[in-house]
Amino acid sequence: MQALQVVCRKATSDDIETLFLLIKGYAEKGIMLPRTREALAYMIDSFVVAEIGDEVVGCGSLTKLGSDLVEIRSLGMSDGYKGLGIGSKLVDALIEQAREQRTPKVMALTYAVSFFVKNGFTVVDKEIFPEKVWKDCVNCPKQLACDEIAVLKMLN
Numbered sequence: 001m002q003a004l005q006v007v008c009r010k011a012t013s014d015d016i017e018t019l020f021l022l023i024k025g026y027a028e029k030g031i032m033l034p035r036t037r038e039a040l041a042y043m044i045d046s047f048v049v050a051e052i053g054d055e056v057v058g059c060g061s062l063t064k065l066g067s068d069l070v071e072i073r074s075l076g077m078s079d080g081y082k083g084l085g086i087g088s089k090l091v092d093a094l095i096e097q098a099r100e101q102r103t104p105k106v107m108a109l110t111y112a113v114s115f116f117v118k119n120g121f122t123v124v125d126k127e128i129f130p131e132k133v134w135k136d137c138v139n140c141p142k143q144l145a146c147d148e149i150a151v152l153k154m155l156n
């Protein structure tokens, strides 16, 4: 089979509808926080998309939580494109952005722990991220019973 040509690039406003639908699908399964189109428009610069031809097949975003800490959020692949190494490419692209911002710590809250471990992250206690609580958790339906696992990668 011919290798897929995957390009990871910064998202633009043309991607908002695709991102909205991709994230909505995972939000309905309780895997991601939902994002409105308006919120996506506001935060579009934080998103990276993976594209095959002219089809967006995955996305992820990077949010600054503090001077030395960023969080990977909204990382997801379209059905039919999982397990092809594309999610790992998106993580690489987001880590590259963290490096460009000179932010040494990259974290995520996730159920896909072995995926992140495969990409060089370590499982950590989520209590070490007090910054996180103020940003997003206040709006999360699971805030009092969060069962996601915190993972961290230190950049060098």
Ligand SMILES: CC(C)(COP(=O)(O)OP(=O)(O)OC[C@H]1O[C@@H](n2cnc3c(N)ncnc32)[C@H](O)[C@@H]1OP(=O)(O)O)[C@@H](O)C(=O)NCCC(=O)NCCS
Pocket (backbone or CB within 6 Å): 026, 031, 072, 073, 074, 075, 076, 077, 078, 081, 082, 083, 084, 085, 086, 087, 088, 089, 108, 109, 110, 111, 112, 113, 114, 115, 118
């Ligand atoms: C998690 C996700 C982004 C990974 O992207 P992907 O392109 O499928 O991943 P890759 O092909 O780069 O890597 C695959 C590896 O990750 C592991 N992996 C993939 N999804 C996983 C999951 N949900 N839980 C644990 N491990 C997972 C696989 O076991 C695989 O390991 P292997 O190569 O040793 O078999 C994708 O599966 C997805 O969209 N999942 C649903 C949304 C989600 O859970 N997002 C994470 C929220 S932070």
